[in-house]
Amino acid sequence: MYDTGKIITGLIVFLCLITFPLWYDAFTGKAATKPEPKIITKEKQCVEATPYMRDSHMKLLIQWRDRVVREKMYSYKGSDGKNYTMSLTKTCLNCHSNKQQFCDQCHNYVGVTPTCWNCHIIPEEKS
Amino acid sequence: MTFIMSIMLPFIIILFLLLLVLGVVSYTHLENVFGIFIPYLALAIFLMGFLYRILSWAKSPVPFRITTVCGQEKSLDWIKANRLESPFTTLDVIKRLALEVLLFRSLFRNTNTELNEGPKLIHWSAKWLWLAGLTFHWSFFIILTRHLRFFTEPVPFAIQFIDKLDNLFEIGVPALYLTDALIVAAITHLFLRRVLVPKIRYVSLPADYFPLFLLFCIIGSGMFMRHIYKVDLIKVKELALSLISFRPALPEGIGVLFYVHLFFVCLLIAYFPFSKLMHLGGVFLSPTRNLANNNRSKRHINPWNYPVKVHTYEEYEDEFREKMKAAEIPVDKE
Ligand code: HEM
Numbered sequence: 001m002y003d004t005g006k007i008i009t010g011l012i013v014f015l016c017l018i019t020f021p022l023w024y025d026a027f028t029g030k031a032a033t034k035p036e037p038k039i040i041t042k043e044k045q046c047v048e049a050t051p052y053m054r055d056s057h058m059k060l061l062i063q064w065r066d067r068v069v070r071e072k073m074y075s076y077k078g079s080d081g082k083n084y085t086m087s088l089t090k091t092c093l094n095c096h097s098n099k100q101q102f103c104d105q106c107h108n109y110v111g112v113t114p115t116c117w118n119c120h121i122i123p124e125e126k127s
Numbered sequence: 128m129t130f131i132m133s134i135m136l137p138f139i140i141i142l143f144l145l146l147l148v149l150g151v152v153s154y155t156h157l158e159n160v161f162g163i164f165i166p167y168l169a170l171a172i173f174l175m176g177f178l179y180r181i182l183s184w185a186k187s188p189v190p191f192r193i194t195t196v197c198g199q200e201k202s203l204d205w206i207k208a209n210r211l212e213s214p215f216t217t218l219d220v221i222k223r224l225a226l227e228v229l230l231f232r233s234l235f236r237n238t239n240t241e242l243n244e245g246p247k248l249i250h251w252s253a254k255w256l257w258l259a260g261l262t263f264h265w266s267f268f269i270i271l272t273r274h275l276r277f278f279t280e281p282v283p284f285a286i287q288f289i290d291k292l293d294n295l296f297e298i299g300v301p302a303l304y305l306t307d308a309l310i311v312a313a314i315t316h317l318f319l320r321r322v323l324v325p326k327i328r329y330v331s332l333p334a335d336y337f338p339l340f341l342l343f344c345i346i347g348s349g350m351f352m353r354h355i356y357k358v359d360l361i362k363v364k365e366l367a368l369s370l371i372s373f374r375p376a377l378p379e380g381i382g383v384l385f386y387v388h389l390f391f392v393c394l395l396i397a398y399f400p401f402s403k404l405m406h407l408g409g410v411f412l413s414p415t416r417n418l419a420n421n422n423r424s425k426r427h428i429n430p431w432n433y434p435v436k437v438h439t440y441e442e443y444e445d446e447f448r449e450k451m452k453a454a455e456i457p458v459d460k461e
Contacts (some may be wrong), residue, residue, distance in 0.1 A: 001182070002186075004185070016172075032368070056357045110282075112290075
């Protein structure tokens with residue numbers, strides 16, 4: 001082999017870079033953590049089925065916003081037939097009145113920071 | 128190979144693989160294979176293949192400096208040298224190579240030759256390939272970096288910052304990443320260029336279209352599951368973390384689209400070492416780029432030189448002196 005020193009150094013740097021998550025997680029020791037959103041409401045059911053909520057609640061929220069802001073519709077009929085007022089603070093955060101223990105749990109985990117709270121009010125935290 | 132063959136062959140292979148993963152994940156319970164086994168296998172193939180390619184390149188000797196230069200070489204003190212275009216020391220080489228890798232400097236000099244009516248031959252500067260290439264590579268790199276949010280817990284600040292910066296304009300929810308828009312534009316350009324420009328179509332092979340289609344599928348499935356058909360990101364991250372901590376555990380019900388995305392990513396990285404994509408490592412090992420142009424000031428000895436067996440005239444004469452004398456051929460030594 002020629003220029004062994006340089007090439008091996010290069011390869012080691014490359015390997016260190018692509019294995020970054022490995023040693024990062026080994027260092028923080030948090031690879032096994034999972035978010036645990038706490039449900040504190042007495043209700044049994046969310047607005048829609050739970051798997052759908054888990055994947056697509058942001059799409060639902062945006063649909064709500066568009067309906068309220070653009071079409072002046074305020075009432076949403078869930079798939080279980082119940083009527084809900086389409087409101088982020090008054091509906092979602094009424095049942096899930098523990099934003100930090102609920103919404104933020106998941107959001108911190110996947111590193112999303114919804115900007116909604118720049119304008120929308122977070123009700124007093126309950127737990 | 129005809130154009131139709133070159134483009135249809137990879138297309139059919141990709142289509143087959145797409146149907147394969149869709150069918151298998153939807154109708155059987157082999158998620159383990161696509162979620163755990165194939166990713167590990169692909170990673171192993173990538174690492175070993177990559178090392179093998181680099182080491183085998185490293186074994187080829189480069190006896191003479193064959194730097195391609197476009198500037199004055201360092202010579203006498205009063206001649207102004209261009210150290211960037213004609214690097215003289217290792218530091219110069221590092222600077223030049225860094226600019227090449229980060230900004231594609233040599234591609235920036237790309238020209239196009241056209242025969243117009245007249246007949247008139249013109250060479251003009253062609254920057255589109257450079258622009259699309261650079262946009263593609265930087266977007267790809269930023270997307271990969273952003274993906275680290277699935278592989279790190281807690282997500283480092285720097286990665287969240289890049290994420291924020293990338294959806295600065297908050298177009299829609301979830302926001303459209305700028306790099307996603309850019310990479311789609313760039314890769315579309317790179318693809319159309321091959322299909323529409325006759326000269327490039329002529330030199331394009333299945334090995335050129337295959338990675339393009341693969342990337343289309345990866346980017347397409349990724350954007351599709353972000354914006355249209357959501358998957359459960361919490362479970363995706365659980366899977367990712369379990370994979371890299373070598374305690375693989377597959378959460379149920381991630382969503383089939385994720386397996387499509389992951390499968391095509393695995394194909395890409397397993398295909399990587401055996402394809403033109405190896406230019407990732409190759410660019411650092413190209414002798415025209417990574418050598419200092421110091422042929423005149425340093426002696427570079429060919430490593431495969433062996434001692435040549437010579438028979439000098441003196442030896443020849445010693446051997447045949449008597450015969451030469453007999454034939455009356457003049458000799459140096461009596
Ligand atoms: C060559 C490697 C990869 C490329 C080029 C790639 C590309 C993309 C692109 C362009 C998107 C669209 C959204 C965005 O830009 O974030 C995306 C989304 C996504 N990718 Fe990848 N990806 C790669 C590897 C992976 C791997 C290894 C995983 C497994 C954890 C993964 C999981 C995801 C998920 C879950 C999404 C959806 C993100 C969301 O909904 O916000 N990707 N990918």
